[in-house]
Amino acid sequence: MKLTILFGxxxxxHEISIVSAITLKEKLSTFxxxxxxxxQDHSFYLIEPSKMKATIFSKGEHKKMPQLTISNGxxxxxxxxxxxxxxxxxxNLIHGADGEDGTIAALLDFFSIRYIGPRINASxxxxxxxxxxxxxxxxxxxxxxxxxxxxxxxxxxxxxxxIIIKPASLGSSIGVSIVKDESELDYxxxxxxxxxxxxxxxxxxxxxxxxxLAGFMADDKINFSIVEEPHKEEFLxxxxxxxxxxxxxxxxxxxxxxxxxxxxxxxxxRVYRGLFEGALIRCDFFVVDGEVYLNEIxxxxxxxxxYLFEDFAGSLEALCASLPHAKRAKVEYEYIxxxxxxxxx
Amino acid sequence: xxxxxxxxxxxxxxxxxxxxxxxxxxxxILLHGWGSNKNLMKKSFAPYMKDYRHIYIDLxxxxxxxxxxxxxxxxxxxxxxxxxxxIGASKDIVLGHSFGxxxxxxxxxxxLVLVSSAGIFVPxxxxxxxxxxxxxxxxxxGLAKFRSLFVAADAKSLSEEMxxxxxxxxxxxxxxxxxxxxxxxxxxxxxxxxxxxxxxxxKIDELIKHSSLIVYxxxxxxxxxxxxxICENIEKTFLKTLGK
Numbered sequence: 001m002k003l004t005i006l007f008g009x010x011x012x013x014h015e016i017s018i019v020s021a022i023t024l025k026e027k028l029s030t031f032x033x034x035x036x037x038x039x040q041d042h043s044f045y046l047i048e049p050s051k052m053k054a055t056i057f058s059k060g061e062h063k064k065m066p067q068l069t070i071s072n073g074x075x076x077x078x079x080x081x082x083x084x085x086x087x088x089x090x091x092n093l094i095h096g097a098d099g100e101d102g103t104i105a106a107l108l109d110f111f112s113i114r115y116i117g118p119r120i121n122a123s124x125x126x127x128x129x130x131x132x133x134x135x136x137x138x139x140x141x142x143x144x145x146x147x148x149x150x151x152x153x154x155x156x157x158x159x160x161x162x163i164i165i166k167p168a169s170l171g172s173s174i175g176v177s178i179v180k181d182e183s184e185l186d187y188x189x190x191x192x193x194x195x196x197x198x199x200x201x202x203x204x205x206x207x208x209x210x211x212x213l214a215g216f217m218a219d220d221k222i223n224f225s226i227v228e229e230p231h232k233e234e235f236l237x238x239x240x241x242x243x244x245x246x247x248x249x250x251x252x253x254x255x256x257x258x259x260x261x262x263x264x265x266x267x268x269x270r271v272y273r274g275l276f277e278g279a280l281i282r283c284d285f286f287v288v289d290g291e292v293y294l295n296e297i298x299x300x301x302x303x304x305x306x307y308l309f310e311d312f313a314g315s316l317e318a319l320c321a322s323l324p325h326a327k328r329a330k331v332e333y334e335y336i337x338x339x340x341x342x343x344x345x
Numbered sequence: 346x347x348x349x350x351x352x353x354x355x356x357x358x359x360x361x362x363x364x365x366x367x368x369x370x371x372x373x374i375l376l377h378g379w380g381s382n383k384n385l386m387k388k389s390f391a392p393y394m395k396d397y398r399h400i401y402i403d404l405x406x407x408x409x410x411x412x413x414x415x416x417x418x419x420x421x422x423x424x425x426x427x428x429x430x431x432i433g434a435s436k437d438i439v440l441g442h443s444f445g446x447x448x449x450x451x452x453x454x455x456x457l458v459l460v461s462s463a464g465i466f467v468p469x470x471x472x473x474x475x476x477x478x479x480x481x482x483x484x485x486x487g488l489a490k491f492r493s494l495f496v497a498a499d500a501k502s503l504s505e506e507m508x509x510x511x512x513x514x515x516x517x518x519x520x521x522x523x524x525x526x527x528x529x530x531x532x533x534x535x536x537x538x539x540x541x542x543x544x545x546x547x548k549i550d551e552l553i554k555h556s557s558l559i560v561y562x563x564x565x566x567x568x569x570x571x572x573x574x575i576c577e578n579i580e581k582t583f584l585k586t587l588g589k
Contacts, residue, residue: 186432187364190347194361194409 013096092117118299167196225308361409378443382408393576415509422451464519535567
């Protein structure tokens with residue numbers, strides 16, 4: 001199968017996206033892959049597959065490779081006398097800003113390029129953790145109690161310690177801290193506000209059970225991955241998660257009862273249906289006293305959560321075969337024509 | 346990393362900083378040199394002095410800290426002072442490299458560590474004087490556009506404000522400031538330093554009342570190879586203050 005992997009982006013998770021792309025190159029070796037890199041200045045480059053190494057990008061060597069523009073249905077490589085079209089389906093693998101905030105979704109929709117990834121509305125509800133809370137609220141999905149803080153407004157936190165502080169719109173544990181008492185609060189807030197002007201505060205539940213479940217819709221049916229219980233010390237910090245992104249071996253299925261698996265799947269489906277079609281997403285859940293709480297939605301999980309699927313390549317093919325199309329209005333000028341003819345012109 | 350807004354002279358400075366060993370009680374504040382940033386300092390010093398709370402700071406206009414106005418070294422010290430109050434840090438040990446050394450001295454810490462510090466005026470070599478004369482002559486002829494050929498490597502690609510700041514701070518003489526510092530000072534220098542020559546360290550050693558000088562192999566950035574040894578000496582110096 002032919003697939004273009006789009007990665008990079010002007011995001012705090014730019015480097016993670018590079019690691020993800022390199023991992024997928026290995027995992028999808030049976031595919032006919034091409035790689036399009038978006039640098040931090042929003043220029044696109046066509047990367048020779050054999051050059052897919054992390055240092056190529058850190059040294060800026062991608063700048064020597066062909067630059068691409070975007071046009072209706074394809075990326076375009078302009079030559080001296082002719083131009084080459086790079087069409088086909090795109091896998092949006094840009095984590096964080098650009099990729100998960102709806103920017104790339106809008107760009108690809110606008111240019112009618114088929115893609116795997118969250119659509120604009122799905123991006124809005126998963127990118128900002130505040131809006132994920134709103135979504136859960138309206139879909140009857142439990143989430144932890146929370147408070148919102150803004151960098152320019154002083155406000156006291158009423159949730160008792162220990163608490164966890166997260167920038168509203170970042171993944172990969174960037175800027176996240178656990179605060180055990182007031183003396184640690186100031187630095188934790190400064191850390192979160194370096195990345196985002198909006199911060200979410202939640203209670204930190206020690207030794208809470210965490211489960212991850214990925215899935216996607218194909219043929220109007222949700223295909224689930226296995227349920228994973230992620231390893232954690234206190235929580236995965238950025239460096240550990242970063243390593244996690246390059247993971248490619250399959251993990252062991254979490255040892256939990258069928259009843260709980262069913263609960264997780266039901267919650268996943270509530271999140272997914274009617275919003276995330278076209279994307280392979282991973283939902284991270286907490287389980288407290290047998291109740292399932294949604295922690296966060298990753299609409300472009302690291303390395304596409306390949307390690308959670310038994311047949312990852314087959315899964316992507318199935319997803320590819322049932323991508324939604326953006327509806328586009330047809331302009332027929334009927335109204336103008338009818339007025340014009342009524343006036344006899 | 347973290348970001349704190351500091352207001353000074355009706356201006357807002359966003360100061361980027363990072364704390365290592367947050368549970369420790371004695372503060373070790375590190376200030377980088379001109380054109381550098383906190384990451385270089387962190388890379389060198391973070392593995393050592395585990396019982397101290399390290400505070401790495403990007404000075405305004407460098408690294409991830411903002412600065413929209415031209416400043417003097419004195420302004421830098423006032424901004425960092427306000428910042429330290431804001432985060433509840435005490436000036437137990439302040440280390441400054443190069444330009445950061447001047448800021449560190451103005452902060453009057455208990456223990457001052459100057460690593461290849463600036464602050465002693467070194468007359469410009471004849472070649473540089475000629476270069477400046479030549480450019481001033483070109484300017485008279487209306488050929489100021491050749492400026493980029495003449496500007497010091499340190500000043501290239503600087504914003505307007507930072508270029509003015511550079512001119513403000515580059516030739517300041519800090520002899521009196523060094524002489525008025527009365528805490529304990531540790532001076533660490535690279536033998537082959539050409540930016541802040543070894544002769545400067547000897548002058549500073551004479552000016553500061555309670556100081557000791559250690560000379561290492563290497564240039565202006567020698568500390569990157571000797572952080573372990575420097576840290577051991579800092580700890581020894583700090584322990585001396587406890588008896589008093």
